Amino acid sequence: MNLLRRIFRFYYDGFMSMTIGRSLWMIILVKLVIIFAIFKLFFFPDFLGSRFDKQEDKAEYVTKELLNKLP
Amino acid sequence: MDPSLIDWSRAQFALTAIYHWFFVPLTLGLSFIIAFMETMYIRTGDEHWKRITKYWMTLFGINFAIGVATGIILEFEFGTNWSNYSWFVGDIFGAPLAIEGILAFFLESTFIAVMFFGWNKVGKKFHLLSTWLVAAGANLSALWILVANAWMQYPAGMHFNPDTARNEMVNFWEVLFSPVAINKFLHTVQSGYVLASVFVIGISSWYLLKKREEMLAKRSMLVAGVFGLVMSVFIIVTGDHSARLMAKYQPVKFAAMENLYEGQTHAPLVAFGMLKVNESMEEHKKEDFIFKLEIPNFLSYMAFLDANAYVPGIKDLIHGNPERNIMPTTEKIDKGRVAISALKTYKEAKKSGDTAKSDSALTLLNANFNHFGYGFLKDEHEAIPPIKLTFYSFRIMVGLGFLFVLLFIISLWLVLKNKTANKKWFYYSAICMIPLAYLATQMGWMVAEVGRQPWIIQDVMPVSAAVSKLTTGSVQVTFVLFAITFTVLLIADIKILLTQIKKGPKEGGTSHV
Numbered sequence: 079m080n081l082l083r084r085i086f087r088f089y090y091d092g093f094m095s096m097t098i099g100r101s102l103w104m105i106i107l108v109k110l111v112i113i114f115a116i117f118k119l120f121f122f123p124d125f126l127g128s129r130f131d132k133q134e135d136k137a138e139y140v141t142k143e144l145l146n147k148l149p
Numbered sequence: 150m151d152p153s154l155i156d157w158s159r160a161q162f163a164l165t166a167i168y169h170w171f172f173v174p175l176t177l178g179l180s181f182i183i184a185f186m187e188t189m190y191i192r193t194g195d196e197h198w199k200r201i202t203k204y205w206m207t208l209f210g211i212n213f214a215i216g217v218a219t220g221i222i223l224e225f226e227f228g229t230n231w232s233n234y235s236w237f238v239g240d241i242f243g244a245p246l247a248i249e250g251i252l253a254f255f256l257e258s259t260f261i262a263v264m265f266f267g268w269n270k271v272g273k274k275f276h277l278l279s280t281w282l283v284a285a286g287a288n289l290s291a292l293w294i295l296v297a298n299a300w301m302q303y304p305a306g307m308h309f310n311p312d313t314a315r316n317e318m319v320n321f322w323e324v325l326f327s328p329v330a331i332n333k334f335l336h337t338v339q340s341g342y343v344l345a346s347v348f349v350i351g352i353s354s355w356y357l358l359k360k361r362e363e364m365l366a367k368r369s370m371l372v373a374g375v376f377g378l379v380m381s382v383f384i385i386v387t388g389d390h391s392a393r394l395m396a397k398y399q400p401v402k403f404a405a406m407e408n409l410y411e412g413q414t415h416a417p418l419v420a421f422g423m424l425k426v427n428e429s430m431e432e433h434k435k436e437d438f439i440f441k442l443e444i445p446n447f448l449s450y451m452a453f454l455d456a457n458a459y460v461p462g463i464k465d466l467i468h469g470n471p472e473r474n475i476m477p478t479t480e481k482i483d484k485g486r487v488a489i490s491a492l493k494t495y496k497e498a499k500k501s502g503d504t505a506k507s508d509s510a511l512t513l514l515n516a517n518f519n520h521f522g523y524g525f526l527k528d529e530h531e532a533i534p535p536i537k538l539t540f541y542s543f544r545i546m547v548g549l550g551f552l553f554v555l556l557f558i559i560s561l562w563l564v565l566k567n568k569t570a571n572k573k574w575f576y577y578s579a580i581c582m583i584p585l586a587y588l589a590t591q592m593g594w595m596v597a598e599v600g601r602q603p604w605i606i607q608d609v610m611p612v613s614a615a616v617s618k619l620t621t622g623s624v625q626v627t628f629v630l631f632a633i634t635f636t637v638l639l640i641a642d643i644k645i646l647l648t649q650i651k652k653g654p655k656e657g658g659t660s661h662v
Binding site for chain 2: 088089091092093095098099101102103105106109112113118122123124125126127133136140141143145147148149
């Protein structure tokens with residue numbers, strides 16, 4: 079418990095004494111929100127995952143895709 | 150397949166990768182420079198070294214924070230825009246990326262906290278160990294993604310399973326220790342070390358120009374000069390080895406990089422050259438020189454360590470050369486189509502329960518699988534990468550690399566001879582080198598990635614077969630979104646870095662990020 083408290087204090091004190099780091103963390107958080115809550119959610123669905131549940135169906139689709147791309 | 154969809158999907162991936170690579174090399178190199186500086190502090194006990202270490206650590210922290218997670222978008226793009234490819238590569242890509250994630254999380258995330266928060270809280274030696282572990286962790290993270298990239302240039306250690314339409318890893322060590330993977334890792338991280346050294350010398354020169362922080366500037370220049378010079382020697386060695394690997398495994402890329410149309414023995418290297426703006430109509434994609442300055446025999450030696458060696462040109466590789474036992478691309482296309490047809494027959498036979506037919510189809514598929522991707526090409530000319538971009542990118546990268554060697558030598562000479570005062574010509578040159586270092590590393594990627602077109606996996610899958618069936622419009626929208634987001638991030642990175650550099654180590658930001 080003492081060790082956990084020390085680890086907590088280590089991070090707590092570190093974060094509290096940050097200067098430019100506060101702005102950087104803000105940038106990181108905004109960036110992560112944009113990446114995961116906007117880009118991933120609305121613009122980057124898993125192409126195969128969103129169409130098929132089973133692995134076999136995904137394999138079937140990709141095989142068909144490859145065979146159809148033969149010039 | 151709509152060609153504009155392929156072009157936009159490629160442009161989107163290139164844009165993301167280029168922006169991601171703005172942040173990575175400085176992290177890779179600066180982490181080691183900081184570790185060297187802190188080692189000097191621990192060995193000498195000189196508080197100036199501690200101050201210098203903390204200052205560069207602040208700039209490292211800014212670059213790291215802005216760049217973190219920019220690579221995730223590349224993984225999103227694999228799943229959305231390149232779904233056929235993502236499925237086709239199977240666990241070969243997944244395993245290295247998973248290891249990268251675990252390493253990045255445990256090594257970097259744990260010890261980076263000790264590195265920034267641990268001054269005066271943990272022992273000096275433990276703090277130094279943490280700084281070295283951050284450097285090692287950052288570079289090990291790069292290893293895994295570069296292994297994955299190297300596999301795309303030289304697929305090894307896998308077997309194609311027609312039932313799942315996936316490549317399955319059969320030998321992890323063959324993937325990890327393929328000659329291309331080792332070389333790619335070393336050459337790429339070394340480019341980061343050179344870039345970071347140029348960065349440190351450039352910023353130090355700015356302080357000397359402003360007559361501020363002389364001790365910090367001189368000591369930083371010393372560390373970066375030595376590190377940059379040593380790494381430049383290594384990067385020449387790995388670059389030279391890379392050329393031989395390319396000549397062996399990606400000969401069309403090698404010929405394009407040199408604009409070598411007709412193969413020859415005693416092939417000269419074009420040290421400088423300018424290509425005509427318009428393509429010659431005589432032969433498809435033949436590019437003529439306006440002028441060129443050649444080093445006799447050097448290309449043969451560079452490719453095969455033999456000045457007499459025959460270096461095949463684009464014409465040989467596309468149309469074939471029976472005398473040199475070079476198969477024409479049309480024959481490879483035929484083999485590729487046999488492999489694809491065999492896959493179709495195998496699937497049909499498997500469905501109808503015809504074991505004999507499926508077995509013979511599988512044998513045919515396996516026998517021709519190393520040319521599988523050629524079957525998707527419309528004609529032999531599609532196997533030629535963009536020559537001008539590959540040719541110029543290589544020369545810009547190499548030319549700038551030698552310029553940096555000169556920078557390191559001069560900076561070391563000035564520092565060691567204590568002649569850094571009033572050398573405005575040097576200060577300005579060194580500052581200008583910073584963007585050029587970024588340009589050089591980007592050009593390196595251009596050679597690697599543009600030069601291997603049309604392949605997403607060398608010989609096995611072209612980009613045209615890898616792309617998802619999306620609308621071009623949706624890719625255009627995400628391209629614009631990325632362009633805006635990444636440009637904002639890059640501006641933020643540069644702005645915060647410049648503000649911190651102007652503040653300098655005295656006015657704060659030295660004890661914690």
